Amino acid sequence: MAELFQDLFQARTVEEARTIIGGHINIGGIEKVLLLESPGRRLAEDVRALDAVPGFDRSTMDGFAVKARDTFGASESLPAYLDVTGEVLMGREAVGNIGTGQAWRIPTGGMLPPGADAVVMVEYTEELDDRTIGVTRPVAPGDHVVRCGEDISPGARVLSAGQIIRPQDLGLLSSVGLTEVAVALPIRVGIISTGDEVIEPGCSPAPGQVRDINSYALYGQAAACGAKPCIYGIVRDSYELLLDKVRQALAECDIVLLSGGSSVGVRDVAHKVIDSLGFPGVLFHGISIKPGKPTVGAVVDGKPVFGLPGHPVSAMVVFELLVTPLLKYGIYRNNPLEFPVRARMTRNMRSAAGREDYLRVRLYKDEEIIVAEPILGKSGLISTMVQANGLARIPAEKEGVEAGEYVEVKLI
Numbered sequence: 046m047a048e049l050f051q052d053l054f055q056a057r058t059v060e061e062a063r064t065i066i067g068g069h070i071n072i073g074g075i076e077k078v079l080l081l082e083s084p085g086r087r088l089a090e091d092v093r094a095l096d097a098v099p100g101f102d103r104s105t106m107d108g109f110a111v112k113a114r115d116t117f118g119a120s121e122s123l124p125a126y127l128d129v130t131g132e133v134l135m136g137r138e139a140v141g142n143i144g145t146g147q148a149w150r151i152p153t154g155g156m157l158p159p160g161a162d163a164v165v166m167v168e169y170t171e172e173l174d175d176r177t178i179g180v181t182r183p184v185a186p187g188d189h190v191v192r193c194g195e196d197i198s199p200g201a202r203v204l205s206a207g208q209i210i211r212p213q214d215l216g217l218l219s220s221v222g223l224t225e226v227a228v229a230l231p232i233r234v235g236i237i238s239t240g241d242e243v244i245e246p247g248c249s250p251a252p253g254q255v256r257d258i259n260s261y262a263l264y265g266q267a268a269a270c271g272a273k274p275c276i277y278g279i280v281r282d283s284y285e286l287l288l289d290k291v292r293q294a295l296a297e298c299d300i301v302l303l304s305g306g307s308s309v310g311v312r313d314v315a316h317k318v319i320d321s322l323g324f325p326g327v328l329f330h331g332i333s334i335k336p337g338k339p340t341v342g343a344v345v346d347g348k349p350v351f352g353l354p355g356h357p358v359s360a361m362v363v364f365e366l367l368v369t370p371l372l373k374y375g376i377y378r379n380n381p382l383e384f385p386v387r388a389r390m391t392r393n394m395r396s397a398a399g400r401e402d403y404l405r406v407r408l409y410k411d412e413e414i415i416v417a418e419p420i421l422g423k424s425g426l427i428s429t430m431v432q433a434n435g436l437a438r439i440p441a442e443k444e445g446v447e448a449g450e451y452v453e454v455k456l457i
């Protein structure tokens with residue numbers, strides 16, 4: 046514990062903060078849901094296909110099933126003449142066999158008859174009579190055919206645990222006959238605002254008071270990640286009151302967020318409260334980012350507890366960096382697409398070396414180039430977050446960015 050205490054106020058990088066917290070957490074459960082209830086949920090287990098998709102060789106065109114070699118050398122001036130000896134019906138097994146010099150009519154999606162290895166599109170045939178066609182263009186084996194198992198082979202791992210179920214995943218699950226999937230339970234996030242000056246949004250502020258922004262902004266962020274947020278209200282700057290409330294939230298939720306009181310002022314009790322909840326307690330106090338420096342990171346019995354800075358922008362930025370990944374994936378995992386947009390800065394911005402800066406930016410397209418216009422303003426101004434549609438990361442080793450330089454941006 047003494048070692049831990051020495052670590053406090055030694056600001057961590059975001060990477061370090063994630064590693065420290067990630068090493069102690071154990072959150073979430075599993076439930077089975079029907080396929081139609083699964084979009085947006087996180088898969089709890091790998092999914093393997095039992096069946097091949099498609100389960101038979103099938104045509105991708107309307108035309109004639111043939112032996113490809115019977116069409117070799119065919120042209121408009123010298124068609125290959127084939128006997129039409131059968132027809133494939135949609136949704137029915139193709140029974141029989143195509144012999145040399147023979148063709149069967151086949152619809153798009155029809156089952157390729159035994160003996161055939163390609164399909165000639167109807168446009169490249171001429172019907173001479175009911176029983177004879179001329180093929181005017183050759184096909185190679187496999188042309189216009191999807192092979193049995195070409196989409197999905199039986200036994201293959203088709204989806205991986207941890208991934209969010211997207212529309213195309215739903216289609217894949219139905220294609221292999223799965224009507225239920227195991228998904229992670231939504232992570233329950235308890236949200237507590239602290240501060241003697243903070244009042245409910247439905248009240249009129251007296252001089253010195255402000256309406257609660259953080260509970261609502263954080264609620265919105267958690268909901269957008271598919272989590273189950275729960276607001277525990279506003280607690281005055283009192284150790285006992287806050288301890289009670291945090292204990293209640295911790296008993297009912299997987300993650301607890303406090304905002305305000307995370308700094309070093311006399312009334313900033315968040316750190317003290319969080320550290321008295323249980324093992325291992327506070328793991329760091331301070332991250333080397335701006336905004337968001339005075340963040341407290343803790344784990345209590347496997348559940349993360351974060352003391353977020355009171356300034357609304359700071360609280361939201363720290364949420365994006367430390368809470369969003371947990372709500373989406375249940376763990377911190379390497380995500381090269383976390384800042385997926387490369388955008389060109391419209392102006393110079395200074396930043397101190399040794400600290401990562403997260404700039405609120407407005408992204409827009411200017412002559413085919415995505416540009417990032419910084420939204421200036423203090424971290425207490427929620428309107429700056431509203432004007433922004435991205436967060437640009439300025440790496441710690443840089444002392445700023447110049448107009449025209451490229452930055453990596455996360456969409457918000």
Ligand SMILES: Nc1nc2c(c(=O)[nH]1)N[C@H]1C(S)=C(S)[C@@H](COP(=O)(O)OP(=O)(O)OC[C@H]3O[C@@H](n4cnc5c(N)ncnc54)[C@H](O)[C@@H]3O)O[C@H]1N2
Pocket residue numbers: 238239240242243255256257258259260304305306307308309310313336337338339353354355356357359424425
């Ligand atoms: N002497 C120093 N003062 C401050 C430092 C510092 O390093 N030395 N850090 C500053 C930074 S950076 C931030 S961020 C804030 C963090 O402060 P706290 O987390 O202790 O938060 P409070 O003092 O309670 O509040 C800060 C600010 O945010 C407003 N607030 C708080 N909760 C809400 C809410 N739910 N909705 C709307 N607004 C809220 C609060 O009224 C204050 O204005 O500390 C700086 N100070």
Ligand code: MOO
Pocket residue numbers: 334335336337338339354356359360424425
């Ligand atoms: O770092 Mo504070 O979190 O700037 O506003």
